[in-house]
Amino acid sequence: MSSSDSMSTFSSSESTESERSKDRLLGDEGTSSMAGTSGIPVEVVREVREDPPEELEESNWPAKGGYGWVAGDVRDQSSLFRWSRLLNSWLNCTPVISKGVSRGIVSLERVSAIDRVCHGQEGATEKFFYMYMCHFSQLHVQLPLDDFTMGVLRALNVAPTQLHLNSWAYLQAFRILCQSLYLEPTPYAFLYFYDTRPRRPVTWLSLISRPSISKLDAFSQSFKHFKDGYLKVVVKEGGKSHFLNADGSTKFPFSWTNNPSRYKDMGVEELSAGDKEVVGMLLKFVDKFPTKGLVRVNNSVHPIIDIKALFQSLRKKMAAKAKAAGKADVPNLQESMVEVHVHGGTKRKVELPPRPGKGKDVKKIRVALLGTAGGAASASGEKGPEAGLIELPKMSVRKDISIDLPDTSLGARP
Numbered sequence: 328m329s330s331s332d333s334m335s336t337f338s339s340s341e342s343t344e345s346e347r348s349k350d351r352l353l354g355d356e357g358t359s360s361m362a363g364t365s366g367i368p369v370e371v372v373r374e375v376r377e378d379p380p381e382e383l384e385e386s387n388w389p390a391k392g393g394y395g396w397v398a399g400d401v402r403d404q405s406s407l408f409r410w411s412r413l414l415n416s417w418l419n420c421t422p423v424i425s426k427g428v429s430r431g432i433v434s435l436e437r438v439s440a441i442d443r444v445c446h447g448q449e450g451a452t453e454k455f456f457y458m459y460m461c462h463f464s465q466l467h468v469q470l471p472l473d474d475f476t477m478g479v480l481r482a483l484n485v486a487p488t489q490l491h492l493n494s495w496a497y498l499q500a501f502r503i504l505c506q507s508l509y510l511e512p513t514p515y516a517f518l519y520f521y522d523t524r525p526r527r528p529v530t531w532l533s534l535i536s537r538p539s540i541s542k543l544d545a546f547s548q549s550f551k552h553f554k555d556g557y558l559k560v561v562v563k564e565g566g567k568s569h570f571l572n573a574d575g576s577t578k579f580p581f582s583w584t585n586n587p588s589r590y591k592d593m594g595v596e597e598l599s600a601g602d603k604e605v606v607g608m609l610l611k612f613v614d615k616f617p618t619k620g621l622v623r624v625n626n627s628v629h630p631i632i633d634i635k636a637l638f639q640s641l642r643k644k645m646a647a648k649a650k651a652a653g654k655a656d657v658p659n660l661q662e663s664m665v666e667v668h669v670h671g672g673t674k675r676k677v678e679l680p681p682r683p684g685k686g687k688d689v690k691k692i693r694v695a696l697l698g699t700a701g702g703a704a705s706a707s708g709e710k711g712p713e714a715g716l717i718e719l720p721k722m723s724v725r726k727d728i729s730i731d732l733p734d735t736s737l738g739a740r741p
Contacts, residue, residue, distance in 0.1 A: 378410055385409070385440035396585045397445045398530040400554075406438040408460075408558045417460060425469040432566025433470060436559040444488045444557045445529075447582040453561050454571070456581040457488045460556040466492065466499050466546075467625035470560065471569035472579070475502055478514035480579035483523065484588045485532050487579075492553050494534040496546030497521070500621035504543075505605060507634045515598055516605035518590055525587040532587045542609050546618045614644050 394402045408414040414437045424430050436455075444457050462468040468476075472487075479498055483490065490498075498517065505512035520541060521534040536543070562570045570578055595603060620637050624630045 378412065382410060382437075382440070388439070388441045390441055391443070391446060391449070394443070394445055396528055397583065398526075398528045401445050401530055402443050404443065404554050405440060406442070406444070406557045407555050408437050409440050411437045414558060421460070421463050423463050423470055425471070428471065429565055431563055432569055434561040434563055436561055438557060438559055442559075444554075445583040453563070454577065454581060455559050455561040456486055457557045458560050459488055459492065459553050460558065461492055461550075461553040462487070462495065466495055466622055468495070468499065469625075471566065473502070475512045475514065475517075477579040479517060482514045482518060482588060483532060484584050484586060485580060486583050488557055489529075489532055489580075489583050489587065491531040491533045492550040493546050494521075494532070496550075496618050496622055497534055497536075497543050499625060500543050500546075500616065500618040503621045503624050503634075504609075504616055507638075508608060510605045510608055511601065513599075513602050513605060515593075516602040519593050519595075519598060519602065519606050520609075521590065522592065523588065523590045525589055529583065529585055529587070537592070540610065542612060542615055543618045543621075544615045546622065612641070613648070614641055616641065 408417075414435070418435060423435060424432070438457075448454065458468075472480075476498060480487065480490065501517050502512045505516075518534075520537055520543075522537060523532060523534060525532060536545075572578060595606065598606060617637065617640075620633070624633050627633045
């Protein structure tokens, strides 16, 4: 059975999935039989791979108590990754660590049969947190988490798996959107556009878009089949600087909390000057941005072109609305060349056909695409290894912020 077959087989049930997975994964002793086509006997051998006895034995361990404050569907859900061979198979085909970062910063480990995603650090000798496989496979999150993401988790007072996957999609899209506009994404600028309503007993926290100001559409109307796909991320010595503060405290909640933060109609007066700059710029846009399209940029071979296409689509909508309303100030739709500089001094150019009769009221914005060390290069004023041009309608933008994407998303060769 291939890895993809395993994942599709095991991603469709809830609290009893672990036992069902066991039945499907485990079989009787390998057997041989004789089969024939056209009268020719063929021996068929069925190979059975057994899971380690210690993993099977965990089913007999007593359940952990003390989590009555968590909703039943959370605390009763076991993980598919209680089986080490299933975890290893999945990790072989899914990028988790950003390119250029040592794989030794964390250890990605299986979850025991009695551990649950809401459990804390009881008995652990090393600090760890849980992540869902959908974080990496569908939302293209990579480790280590950036400061913006960790800041949002702190502001919400939730662990990574405590924030619903649809809300994670908003977070990913917001970061890319801000960076493409040369804005520094900040936690409270992001949360300005959302409300939260923590529930009792505690369950996954969802961000609720404020209808009048929402700028991102929903990633999925119903994000399903993620609850049983969590794995353990153990912080190793080489990764402490990424996930822990100097005093040893964590940079975001590693375990589920019983008091997620509540936000309701955050006012502009509650924002810092930097937050207001981000919010003010985004409020100039009328239409919502496609969350899926922005999230996809994280895993794109040509992120600059994808971002340009997103803005081009938005400008078309703005122009159509302006024309329908009889406004003379129609956003520019002229297309031009996209130039992307990649490692090794190579250049890739895509010539897009210009549209005659359109104005030239555009401002070219240089976008620096940096690897994991890109933030430092930008701060020091050094030119990044990759750059490109995007055309946007005239607007006031900062010119000292860079899009920070993993090198893997650029398809750059080492």
